[in-house]
Amino acid sequence: MASTDSTTVAKDGNDLAGLEAGLDALETRQTGRTPFRHTFTEKILPPVLAVALVLAVWQALVSFKVVDDPTKLPAPSAVWDVVQTAWLQGELLGYIWTSVSRGLLGFLFALLIGTPLGLIVARVKFIRAALGPILSGLQSLPSVAWVPPAVIWLGLNNSMMYAVILLGAVPSIANGLVSGVDQVPPLFLRAGRTLGATGLKGTWHIVLPAALPGYVAGLKQGWAFSWRSLMAAEIIASFPDLGVGLGQLLENGRNASDMAMVFEAILLILIVGIAIDLLIFSPLERWVLRSRGLLVKN
Numbered sequence: 001m002a003s004t005d006s007t008t009v010a011k012d013g014n015d016l017a018g019l020e021a022g023l024d025a026l027e028t029r030q031t032g033r034t035p036f037r038h039t040f041t042e043k044i045l046p047p048v049l050a051v052a053l054v055l056a057v058w059q060a061l062v063s064f065k066v067v068d069d070p071t072k073l074p075a076p077s078a079v080w081d082v083v084q085t086a087w088l089q090g091e092l093l094g095y096i097w098t099s100v101s102r103g104l105l106g107f108l109f110a111l112l113i114g115t116p117l118g119l120i121v122a123r124v125k126f127i128r129a130a131l132g133p134i135l136s137g138l139q140s141l142p143s144v145a146w147v148p149p150a151v152i153w154l155g156l157n158n159s160m161m162y163a164v165i166l167l168g169a170v171p172s173i174a175n176g177l178v179s180g181v182d183q184v185p186p187l188f189l190r191a192g193r194t195l196g197a198t199g200l201k202g203t204w205h206i207v208l209p210a211a212l213p214g215y216v217a218g219l220k221q222g223w224a225f226s227w228r229s230l231m232a233a234e235i236i237a238s239f240p241d242l243g244v245g246l247g248q249l250l251e252n253g254r255n256a257s258d259m260a261m262v263f264e265a266i267l268l269i270l271i272v273g274i275a276i277d278l279l280i281f282s283p284l285e286r287w288v289l290r291s292r293g294l295l296v297k298n
Contacts, residue, residue, distance in 0.1 A: 074260040082260045099245035106165030107226040114173030122181035139171040143229035156239040168229030169222040176218010180211030
């Protein structure tokens with residue numbers, strides 16, 4: 001009997017040791033650098049292949065005369081010639097900077113307004129009941145709908161552009177923060193109150209860090225609304241003093257029936273949107289996930 005008991009104890013000890021080792025392995029973060037081959041095959045190669053496939057299909061439509069009217073579908077080489085000409089004339093970076101500077105500045109204003117608004121709506125029941133449905137309705141309203149009243153109220157100037165961006169982005173940022181606050185476990189709030197983190201201190205040290213994933217998702221969506229709102233404003237409200245942004249470039253191509261210029265503007269708008277996401281929001285999302293132990297690879 002004693003031999004059986006000792007065997008059982010030894011077996012339980014081995015099981016516990018194995019379980020502890022497994023838990024330690026799960027909690028151990030991989031700090032080594034990811035091999036370039038792994039990064040290339042998983043992150044670089046797929047989008048490159050996707051772009052190559054789109055270009056191949058595009059060229060095939062032109063080469064096999066599926067669309068034989070170049071005024072409707074120009075060849076990729078024709079679009080590249082237009083882009084190259086704009087670059088050599090020193091105009092390409094001007095188009096991009098005009099729109100990007102407006103978009104980022106407008107998004108910063110939206111961030112400064114949408115963050116406190118989201119906190120107030122999330123924490124004050126009466127304000128939430130009053131403004132919550134309005135914010136959701138504004139978020140679903142197409143951004144282009146704000147351009148005519150903004151032109152009438154503010155005229156054809158940069159203030160009109162920023163107003164359209166704010167009306168498009170603020171609801172998304174506020175709703176993202178409200179959603180993040182709603183997902184904060186009540187245990188966190190009770191623990192914070194026990195430790196004396198109440199009022200603004202509790203909001204700063206407990207609520208905002210816990211709501212960060214939803215807030216970051218709202219920021220990402222808010223940028224998307226900012227960019228689309230700006231493009232709508234630049235397309236509709238064209239004026240020489242405003243300069244030529246990407247939206248205005250798209251409208252100029254339409255007025256001139258120049259499909260190569262139209263495709264140039266579309267591609268630049270797409271590239272800028274992807275670049276902002278990759279340079280700002282994707283690293284921010286990875287940082288949030290890594291800080292919560294949900295992303296262990298570099």
